[in-house]
Amino acid sequence: MIRRGLGLNALCGGRTLARNLSAVVMPPSNHSSKPYKGPDFEKVKKIKQDNLVPCLLTYYRKPLLIHEGKMQWLFDHEGKRYLDMFGGIVTVSVGHCHPKVNEAAISQMNQLWHTTNIYLHPKIHEYAEKLASKFPGDLKVFYFVNSGSEANDLALFMARAHTHNSEVVSLRNGYHGMSPYIMGITALSTWKYNVNTGGGIHHTMNPDVYRGPWGGSRCRDSPIQTTRECTCSPEACEASERYYEQLQDVFRYSLPSGHVGAFIAESIQGVGGTVQFPKGYLKKAYELVKSNGGVCIADEVQTGFGRTGEHFWGFEMHGVTPDIVTMAKGMGNGFPMAGVVTTPAIAQSLAAALHFNTFGGNPVASAVGKAVLEVIEEEGLQQNCEVVGTHLLKGLSQLRDEFGEVVGDVRGKGLMIGVELVADAQARTPIASSHFLDVWEDCKDMGVLLGRGGLHGNVLRIKPPMCITMADADFTIDVLRRAISNHLQKKRKNLS
Structure with a gap:
């Protein structure tokens, strides 16, 4: 797992990140998705373009084609597993296909x-x-x-x-x-x-x-x-x-x-x-x-x-x-x-x-x-929201302390959580959309799906199925830490 304690303060002058960030490890699941038998990815995109209204926007630069869900997990058409930390826009409460x-x-x-x-x-x-x-x-x-x-x-x-x-x-x-x-x-x-x-x-x-x-x-x-x-x-x-x-x-x-x-x-x-x-x-x-x-x-x-x-x-x-x-x-x-x-x-x-x-x-x-x-x-899911949610909030607040120039605010209660990303911590200037997308897309590629909100679209919305575990919360924190670190490395490289 990624070690805690690495942040923007590790970057100064011409120096690079002081620690090697190891690969994050997704918690196991005993569920495997069935083979996808629907129209192929390009066909789905064509149908969307021709037959669905344009206001139905999809997340991510490379959209996901989801075809199966089980509790806190979603599976795409290629069988890749994702931790759903947005719960179908705060809708899946007790778990996909409970x-x-x-x-x-x-x-x-x-x-x-x-x-x-x-x-x-x-x-x-x-x-x-x-x-x-x-x-x-x-x-x-x-x-x-x-x-x-x-x-x-x-x-x-x-x-x-x-x-x-x-x-x-x-x-x-x-x-x-x-x-x-x-x-x-x-x-x-x-x-x-x-x-x-x-x-x-x-x-x-x-x-x-x-x-x-x-x-x-x-x-x-x-x-x-x-x-x-x-x-x-x-x-x-x-x-x-x-x-x-x-x-x-x-x-x-x-x-x-x-x-x-x-x-x-x-x-x-x-x-x-x-x-x-x-x-x-x-x-x-x-x-x-x-x-x-x-x-x-x-x-x-x-x-x-x-x-x-x-x-x-x-x-x-x-x-x-x-x-x-x-x-x-x-x-x-x-x-x-x-x-x-x-x-x-x-x-x-x-x-x-x-x-x-x-x-x-x-x-x-x-x-x-x-x-x-x-x-x-x-299943004691209200209590799970309080215990796991508080643990997740405290872990995210550590990210705010580590990456204070990017993570402006962490807030919420239970499993109703927001993380606001900024370009300037003192002025609370919203992070540029392209930079937000870098972090967001990176989290998706590492297997964590997060929502997006706020007037400026700079808030990560974390509202998962209420059945998530401590291991899921830790995985989310580790993935977000890695994504923010990747963003800072890219930003620093562009400035050098």
């Missing part, structure tokens, strides 16, 4: 695929009852849909119908989906089109303690803090107060007489680059919203189902109880399913007219969702 989840789907498909909710069928009721046991308070009434965008779309509509207020506040840098109705509350310019996506939407300053004007080394609820200094105390986060004042200004100046329909926020921002809010911010924001007649929506599409480790839902780390919670992705371990949960009083707002989702809560989806919950419990 046997219990597969069996639940197959068994239900052999009995009843679909009937919709015009008839009673047992699976949706069994699932709703089990899922309700995971929520606090009056969050007991579910509406099942098919994707996170649909869930957030419905949550926003439900909030407006209940409060009779159309004004909605979301955070800059937040991502909530791509449906035309919900695209307006997504506040990342790279995900927005030049079309009207709805009125009554206001974006407040993102409380980012790494990139924002306030915050530092005492502000996050995380094993790893940013290296920025701050004057916050354990009892009071000054950065939280400053960002909260910005939210108050939105209420003062932008909302009609202070009234608001809804406030929506992720518990940890996902697509935006795994951004964590300062301690206490979300609690104060919720109080402000509720005091002005609004409801609070927690977007748990990426942070739910135990991924953050300490809690089953991300909002619990903030000490708040939302009025509406949206969920998707890990809910079905890759099966297309999503949902909204709310209180009986808010749910009643949809009874004013007919509202129906053809596939939401169908028998197969409900069987899959129930099996996912059972696997999380039986």
Whole structure:
């Protein structure tokens, strides 16, 4: 394995790296992929070019053709094995093709695929009852849909119908989906089109303690803090107060007489680059919203189902109880399913007219969702997220210390992790895209698949299946260390 302790500080003048970096060793797997029998690589590329919309971008300079998955592993058409540290965009929660989840789907498909909710069928009721046991308070009434965008779309509509207020506040840098109705509350310019996506939407300053004007080394609820200094105390986060004042200004100046329909926020921002809010911010924001007649929506599409480790839902780390919670992705371990949960009083707002989702809560989806919950419990995956995730975060923070001029920030909780790469540590200048791609591609070639996020596309997103092991975490750290070292060697060679 690669030895720790090598970083940019080993480079000075005309000197080269002081240590020879040995080959990284991938943890073993007892699964071998079946021979690939689909269209060849070039044919697949041609079909994509001719028959799929161009916005469906693929990762990497040389794209992967994946044809099989097993737990935390993916296999390409040539049989090469990869450690999936992105989980199908934070979607594969309990492992690719988990046997219990597969069996639940197959068994239900052999009995009843679909009937919709015009008839009673047992699976949706069994699932709703089990899922309700995971929520606090009056969050007991579910509406099942098919994707996170649909869930957030419905949550926003439900909030407006209940409060009779159309004004909605979301955070800059937040991502909530791509449906035309919900695209307006997504506040990342790279995900927005030049079309009207709805009125009554206001974006407040993102409380980012790494990139924002306030915050530092005492502000996050995380094993790893940013290296920025701050004057916050354990009892009071000054950065939280400053960002909260910005939210108050939105209420003062932008909302009609202070009234608001809804406030929506992720518990940890996902697509935006795994951004964590300062301690206490979300609690104060919720109080402000509720005091002005609004409801609070927690977007748990990426942070739910135990991924953050300490809690089953991300909002619990903030000490708040939302009025509406949206969920998707890990809910079905890759099966297309999503949902909204709310209180009986808010749910009643949809009874004013007919509202129906053809596939939401169908028998197969409900069987899959129930099996996912059972696997999380039986295999202790929430606890695994906390233990392995903390170990991984601490290892990545060592990389930040070793390669401080490239690794600007490490953040997250459980297995919801981001590593921000920079060109200038002091100015926090995002690393050039070509240099990011060098590191990213190198990790892929060594067998580790990582996500990419942040407004500037400079954050490595690490959100693997929740079944990964300590050995997988160490392998990821070693591969990333090697990739960064290779990048620095190349950079130094170009400068000499």
